[in-house]
Amino acid sequence: MRFCPFAKRTLLVLKAKGIGHEVININLKNKPEWFFKKNPFGLVPVLENSQGQVIYESAITCEYLDEAYPGKKLLPDDPYEKACQKMVFELFSKVPPLLLSFLRRQNKEDCSGLKEELHKEFSKLEEVLTNKKTTFFGGSSLSMIDYLIWPWFEWLVALELNEYVNHTPNLKLWMEAMMKDPAVSSLFIDPKAFRGFLDLYLQNNLEACDYGL
Amino acid sequence: MTDDAARTLGRGSAPPGPVPEGLIRLYSMRFCPYAHRTRLVLQAKGIRHEVININLRNKPEWYFTKHPFGKIPVLENSKCQLIYESVIACEYLDDAYPGRKLYPCDSYERARQKMLLDLFYKVPHLTKECLIASRCGRECADLKLALRQEFCNLEEILGYQNTVFFGGDCISMIDYLFWPWFERLDVYGIADCVNHTPALRLWIAAMKQDPTVCALLIDKNIFLGFLNLYFQNNPDAFDYGLSC
Numbered sequence: 019m020r021f022c023p024f025a026k027r028t029l030l031v032l033k034a035k036g037i038g039h040e041v042i043n044i045n046l047k048n049k050p051e052w053f054f055k056k057n058p059f060g061l062v063p064v065l066e067n068s069q070g071q072v073i074y075e076s077a078i079t080c081e082y083l084d085e086a087y088p089g090k091k092l093l094p095d096d097p098y099e100k101a102c103q104k105m106v107f108e109l110f111s112k113v114p115p116l117l118l119s120f121l122r123r124q125n126k127e128d129c130s131g132l133k134e135e136l137h138k139e140f141s142k143l144e145e146v147l148t149n150k151k152t153t154f155f156g157g158s159s160l161s162m163i164d165y166l167i168w169p170w171f172e173w174l175v176a177l178e179l180n181e182y183v184n185h186t187p188n189l190k191l192w193m194e195a196m197m198k199d200p201a202v203s204s205l206f207i208d209p210k211a212f213r214g215f216l217d218l219y220l221q222n223n224l225e226a227c228d229y230g231l
Numbered sequence: 232m233t234d235d236a237a238r239t240l241g242r243g244s245a246p247p248g249p250v251p252e253g254l255i256r257l258y259s260m261r262f263c264p265y266a267h268r269t270r271l272v273l274q275a276k277g278i279r280h281e282v283i284n285i286n287l288r289n290k291p292e293w294y295f296t297k298h299p300f301g302k303i304p305v306l307e308n309s310k311c312q313l314i315y316e317s318v319i320a321c322e323y324l325d326d327a328y329p330g331r332k333l334y335p336c337d338s339y340e341r342a343r344q345k346m347l348l349d350l351f352y353k354v355p356h357l358t359k360e361c362l363i364a365s366r367c368g369r370e371c372a373d374l375k376l377a378l379r380q381e382f383c384n385l386e387e388i389l390g391y392q393n394t395v396f397f398g399g400d401c402i403s404m405i406d407y408l409f410w411p412w413f414e415r416l417d418v419y420g421i422a423d424c425v426n427h428t429p430a431l432r433l434w435i436a437a438m439k440q441d442p443t444v445c446a447l448l449i450d451k452n453i454f455l456g457f458l459n460l461y462f463q464n465n466p467d468a469f470d471y472g473l474s475c
Contacts, residue, residue, distance in 0.1 A: 078349075
């Protein structure tokens with residue numbers, strides 16, 4: 019689905035590795051029955067190859083692509099560095115549900131509690147960058163972990179909420195560096211379309227997923 | 232070689248020194264199912280290691296320099312590198328150490344094992360809630376029903392695959408990642424939750440024949456002794472069964 023941040027992870031990896039692929043978008047508010055045969059949970063993203071093998075869960079799809087396809091490796095070879103990327107991934111795990119709750123409540127209720135929680139989570143990520151003294155979460159070059167967490171920060175840019183990283187300067191610099199990446203910029207979400215989608219999606223409108231087409 | 236029988240370190244204890252070259256250290260607790268995963272992998276791959284058991288009710292202050300929230304398991308190597316989250320630790324060991332690979336080599340089969348792990352995610356919480364409920368004299372019929380449903384999902388996988396183990400005909404990483412909770416079904420008093428899942432029962436029986444699983448099997452009476460003290464909030468619970 020064009021606006022799903024989890025599916026965005028997989029699209030970024032496909033792009034970064036130059037993997038030829040086709041996309042079938044699923045209406046998440048009105049799922050086709052056949053889709054549950056691909057993923058019993060009915061969620062995107064799902065990869066399917068010509069051998070009929072199906073892989074789901076965004077992080078698993080990304081790792082699968084990195085292992086199965088040649089070219090630039092996004093995950094490090096060193097076992098410890100790889101483990102570090104997975105530990106950062108765990109550190110990030112509270113951000114997606116928080117950000118979604120925040121977007122649901124904006125303009126409707128007081129969300130200062132959520133804002134504070136978001137600040138707390140961003141500070142944890144800031145600490146990683148500060149300790150590592152590198153631009154990206156995996157080192158001096160962009161790697162898997164950066165692509166895995168990027169889609170939610172892309173939302174901040176698209177919704178003009180960059181102020182949320184004002185107190186986390188390294189995170190802010192990271193965002194700027196990410197925007198320069200070819201895969202990121204070629205797949206950058208259209209802010210107008212995203213806002214249009216979000217409004218409809220939060221109202222459970224069946225047409226939301228096709229907004230802008 | 233292993234120090235699984237070591238008394239726990241608690242508040243006020245001196246921090247351990249650096250990890251000697253050629254060894255990897257595991258911060259653990261003898262009855263913790265998550266740490267059990269890591270101990271299974273260390274055993275299965277024959278990795279030289281030392282174990283420091285942590286008193287989880289009375290954590291040493293220095294332990295928070297190993298894990299920000301003082302959780303176990305944590306691996307520490309001789310380069311002072313720390314790895315935590317049980318699944319991350321297990322994968323690290325499989326990657327970093329030679330010999331028998333517990334994860335398959337094929338990328339799709341690796342992905343399948345990781346998808347299976349996702350299918351398992353409710354089991355730890357449900358088994359713990361059943362244990363707490365029964366220990367506190369509360370009803371747990373709903374919890375057991377929910378657990379049986381999870382076991383049915385796993386049963387379906389084994390049925391569909393028509394293999395003994397979750398990764399195929401041989402034991403592999405995913406089996407070790409699931410095992411600790413199944414070993415505890417009996418002492419938690421919920422062994423009847425696999426009454427309707429024959430393939431899962433066969434898997435349990437096959438697992439009990441595995442040398443690695445056997446080497447680390449916890450004596451039922453010692454486990455019960457631990458549980459009794461644990462639910463009485465006795466800080467000595469974690470050392471139950473150790474000779475003085």
